[in-house]
Each structure stands twice: as structure tokens, then as C-alpha cells.
Amino acid sequence: MNEIDFSEVYRMYYKRLFHISYSITRDLHLAEDVVQETFIKAMNKVNTIEEEKKMxxxxxxxxxxxxxxxxxxxxxxxxILMEQEMLECLGKEMKQNVEEEVELASLQDQVNAAIGTLTVEYQAVLNLKLLHGLKENEIASVLDIKPSTVKTRIYRARKQLKLLFLKQITA
Incomplete structure (x- = not known):
């Protein structure tokens, strides 16, 4: 493989990687750190990439x-521990329902665990669809597969997840 110019790679992919990182971390500074760490890891493992077009x-x-x-x-x-008054004030201002948040977090954990049991192909399309909000055509472009394949994988992955949850409910 030809020598890769990482300054060019950085310029080409920085925005894309920043958006991915920010969508997961929800923190600008942390997303920048993630992008930097990504390029460091990539530089260390550049010899493992087989095709430059899949960079x-x-x-x-x-x-x-x-x-x-x-x-x-x-x-x-x-x-950092906060004083009780400050916590109560924040709770009133945010009008949060702790029970709903706990239930939602629990459900998200269950869904993530169920996604983890799927094949790598199904995990990839679901993560790009759900976590990054990409459309089928964008996922196809990222994974270098046909859009119809993406739609099929999403359908089959959702079907497997549905079966997993039905088994859990009936068990």
C-alpha cells in the first residue's frame, strides 16, 4: 500500500469523525479528544487497512x-457532591421524573445488550442508524455496501431484536 499522508486524511475526515464523536459524547471538548485519539490509533494501525477507499x-x-x-x-x-438544597432546586427547575429516567435508562441498557448479541453486520447498521442517525444511503456509503443490503440488514436485525424481547417477556 502507498504511503498515506495523514495531514490529508485528517483534513478530509475531521468533520465526519467529530460529528460521530459528538453524537456519542454530547461534549465538544470530549469529542475533540476522541477525534485526536482516533487519529493516533489510526496512525499506529495504518498497516492493517487493506483498501484506502475504506479509510x-x-x-x-x-x-x-x-x-x-x-x-x-x-x-x-x-x-462532586452537591448540597441537598441545590439538588432540590435543580430537580424543581428541571421538572424531572426520576422513575421515568431510571426506567428509560434500564430499557436503553436492555436494548444495547440485545444489540450486542447480534452479528457484527447487524450491529454496524443499527449503530449507524440509531446512534448516528444516518440514512440507509449514508450507511451504505460508510460500509461500502448496497442500500438494499442495508435495508435488509436493518429489517432482519429488528426482527431478531423483537424475537429476543418476546422471549424475555414470555420467560
Whole structure:
């Protein structure tokens, strides 16, 4: 494979990787860190890429996984304790329902765990569709497959997820 000019690769893919990172982290500074880490990882593993035309998809996968790792590590960090009055004030202003949030988080964990049981092909299309909000044509472009294949994989993945949840409900 020819020598890759990483300054050109950086210029071409920075925005795309930043959007992916930001959609996962929801933090500008953390997203920038993820993009930088993505390019560092890519430089260290550049010899593993087989086709230069798949560079964008390869970098997108690295960015996605790196962002998820960053989010996980941020969750593990301890938060600063707040005084009770301040917590009550925030709760009133936000009008939050803790029970709904806990149920939603639990449901999201169950869905993510179920997605993790699917094949890599199905996980890839669902993650790009659900996490990044990409359309079928965009997913096809990222994964270098036909749009009809993307639609089929999404349909089959959803069908498998539905069966998994039905089994859990009836069990």
C-alpha cells in the first residue's frame, strides 16, 4: 500500500469523525479528544487497512468505539457532591421524573445488550442508524455496501431484536 499522508486524511475526515464523536459524547471538548485519539490509533494501525477507499469507514468505526470508551470512563469518575438544597432546586427547575429516567435508562441498557448479541453486520447498521442517525444511503456509503443490503440488514436485525424481547417477556 502507498504511503498515506495523514495531514490529508485528517483534513478530509475531521468533520465526519467529530460529528460521530459528538453524537456519542454530547461534549465538544470530549469529542475533540476522541477525534485526536482516533487519529493516533489510526496512525499506529495504518498497516492493517487493506483498501484506502475504506479509510473513512475504518476511521468511523475507530471513532465510534473510542467515543464509547470515553463515555464509559467518564461515567466511572466520581461526581462532586452537591448540597441537598441545590439538588432540590435543580430537580424543581428541571421538572424531572426520576422513575421515568431510571426506567428509560434500564430499557436503553436492555436494548444495547440485545444489540450486542447480534452479528457484527447487524450491529454496524443499527449503530449507524440509531446512534448516528444516518440514512440507509449514508450507511451504505460508510460500509461500502448496497442500500438494499442495508435495508435488509436493518429489517432482519429488528426482527431478531423483537424475537429476543418476546422471549424475555414470555420467560
Amino acid at each position: 473513512g469507514a475504518w476511521l468511523s468505526v475507530i471513532a465510534t468505539r473510542t467515543a464509547i470508551d470515553y463515555v464509559r470512563s467518564e461515567r466511572k469518575k466520581k461526581a
